[in-house]
Amino acid sequence: MKLIPTIGLEVHVQLNTKSKMFCSCDNNAQDKKPNTTVCPICLGMPGTLPTPNKGAIKYAIMLGKYLGGEIAQRTKFDRKHYFYPDLPKGYQISQYDEPVVKGGRVSVGDLSVSLERIHLEEDAGKLTHPKGKGYSLVDLNRAGTPLVEIVTKPEITSPAQAKEFLQYLRLIVRYLGISNGDMEKGHLRCDANVSVRALQKPQSSSAPVGELGTPVEIKNLNSFLMVERALNYEIKRQSVLLQNGEKVTKETRGWDDDKGVTFSQRTKEFAPDYRYFPEPDIPCLYNLEKSFKVTLPESMEAKLNRARKCNVAQNDLEVIFRDDELLKLFDKISLEKNNKACVAKAMNIFINIPAARALKPGFVLDLARSLISGKIGAHNTKPIINEGLSTHSSFAKIIEDGGYGVAIEEENLDATIRSVIEKNAKVVADYRAGKKEALQYLLGQVMRETKGKADPRVIHNLLQKAL
Numbered sequence: 001m002k003l004i005p006t007i008g009l010e011v012h013v014q015l016n017t018k019s020k021m022f023c024s025c026d027n028n029a030q031d032k033k034p035n036t037t038v039c040p041i042c043l044g045m046p047g048t049l050p051t052p053n054k055g056a057i058k059y060a061i062m063l064g065k066y067l068g069g070e071i072a073q074r075t076k077f078d079r080k081h082y083f084y085p086d087l088p089k090g091y092q093i094s095q096y097d098e099p100v101v102k103g104g105r106v107s108v109g110d111l112s113v114s115l116e117r118i119h120l121e122e123d124a125g126k127l128t129h130p131k132g133k134g135y136s137l138v139d140l141n142r143a144g145t146p147l148v149e150i151v152t153k154p155e156i157t158s159p160a161q162a163k164e165f166l167q168y169l170r171l172i173v174r175y176l177g178i179s180n181g182d183m184e185k186g187h188l189r190c191d192a193n194v195s196v197r198a199l200q201k202p203q204s205s206s207a208p209v210g211e212l213g214t215p216v217e218i219k220n221l222n223s224f225l226m227v228e229r230a231l232n233y234e235i236k237r238q239s240v241l242l243q244n245g246e247k248v249t250k251e252t253r254g255w256d257d258d259k260g261v262t263f264s265q266r267t268k269e270f271a272p273d274y275r276y277f278p279e280p281d282i283p284c285l286y287n288l289e290k291s292f293k294v295t296l297p298e299s300m301e302a303k304l305n306r307a308r309k310c311n312v313a314q315n316d317l318e319v320i321f322r323d324d325e326l327l328k329l330f331d332k333i334s335l336e337k338n339n340k341a342c343v344a345k346a347m348n349i350f351i352n353i354p355a356a357r358a359l360k361p362g363f364v365l366d367l368a369r370s371l372i373s374g375k376i377g378a379h380n381t382k383p384i385i386n387e388g389l390s391t392h393s394s395f396a397k398i399i400e401d402g403g404y405g406v407a408i409e410e411e412n413l414d415a416t417i418r419s420v421i422e423k424n425a426k427v428v429a430d431y432r433a434g435k436k437e438a439l440q441y442l443l444g445q446v447m448r449e450t451k452g453k454a455d456p457r458v459i460h461n462l463l464q465k466a467l
């Protein structure tokens with residue numbers, strides 16, 4: 001019996017707004033002392049009133065529009081009740097039946113996953129349990145941090161796809177600038193619903209083909225690797241149960257990363273009743289698209305196409321699209337009428353020599369152009385950049401003054417190469433006897449003779465030919 005898994009994800013993304021979801025507290029609690037970025041509102045004091053953060057609503061609309069979802073005409077907030085020591089109000093303000101965004105789709109390569117919804121909510125605080133102590137500690141700095149929850153339809157069919165989906169989603173939220181998307185810091189957290197089913201029922205059967213199996217929810221997966229491992233384990237566990245004729249129980253399970261297993265947390269009978277009801281202190285919001293004029297940046301795909309037209313190498317592309325600073329530099333130089341080959345080379349310099357990012361883009365483009373034409377040798381790239389940074393001189397002046405320019409042309413190297421070969425008969429013999437590293441010594445000699453003004457790659461080729 002061939003079994004295939006079906007996976008749905010609920011992803012929580014922390015938004016990087018200045019203030020929290022319903023108060024003006026600092027939303028960046030990184031490296032802050034516990035319980036210092038708090039106020040009566042996010043501490044849940046009686047009598048306080050929440051005010052929704054416009055920036056967070058805007059970010060949710062932005063994400064929804066980017067993913068092709070339908071932005072609500074009317075949206076509201078609801079209270080979701082549960083008791084936990086890190087939730088001072090005894091309820092979380094979330095969205096129940098009228099989310100900011102309905103539908104949408106995430107497509108990457110061959111993978112295309114439709115979304116159920118995107119809604120806004122506030123995060124809870126954080127508990128720590130010191131080892132060997134009879135108490136727990138609570139830090140409410142995180143309480144009230146704005147989150148968007150992205151809920152997919154159960155359309156993912158492997159743990160690898162789930163990982164790919166998450167990685168791409170992280171790229172999008174970073175690209176839109178709405179979250180830092182750092183999984184290690186908890187900016188992106190994920191719950192997964194997973195079930196397995198038979199691929200095909202026998203033809204004679206009247207049972208519906210492709211019916212979903214009993215779903216099990218795995219909570220709190222905090223890294224891409226964890227998502228993949230937990231899903232692999234859970235799919236195997238459910239498959240073994242079904243193959244032995246047993247049933248899968250509908251339940252919520254946790255993931256033990258050390259042991260590499262999922263474990264039961266609660267079954268359906270103990271599923272919490274959240275007693276949702278509309279948040280009475282926040283009015284409904286209407287006409288979101290009109291009230292929040294959100295303009296989307298150029299789509300990531302369009303930018304990718306532009307980069308491909310410039311022949312930016314695939315490895316470089318992956319680095320550029322994960323780095324805000326590089327993306328901005330790419331925009332700056334690729335939207336102007338620059339030689340496409342120079343754009344690709346300049347981006348390669350920005351990636352490999354990060355210090356170059358502090359130079360004027362025009363400087364680096366000039367450098368790229370001279371490298372491509374062979375006017376200067378690759379070995380001079382770093383010295384020229386360093387000089388540009390320390391002297392703030394123009395590229396042309398540095399080349400002139402520093403003597404970097406006018407590399408010795410290929411045809412003028414012949415004499416030097418011949419004389420080096422004559423002077424080093426033993427090394428040449430070693431090379432011809434198969435000692436390949438002898439060539440490096442000869443190359444060094446030619447470099448010395450030419451005072452570093454020739455391109456080592458050219459010398460290398462000429463030496464190989466001459467020998």
Ligand SMILES: [Zn+2]
Pocket residue numbers: 020023024025037038039040041042043144
């Ligand atoms: Zn606050």
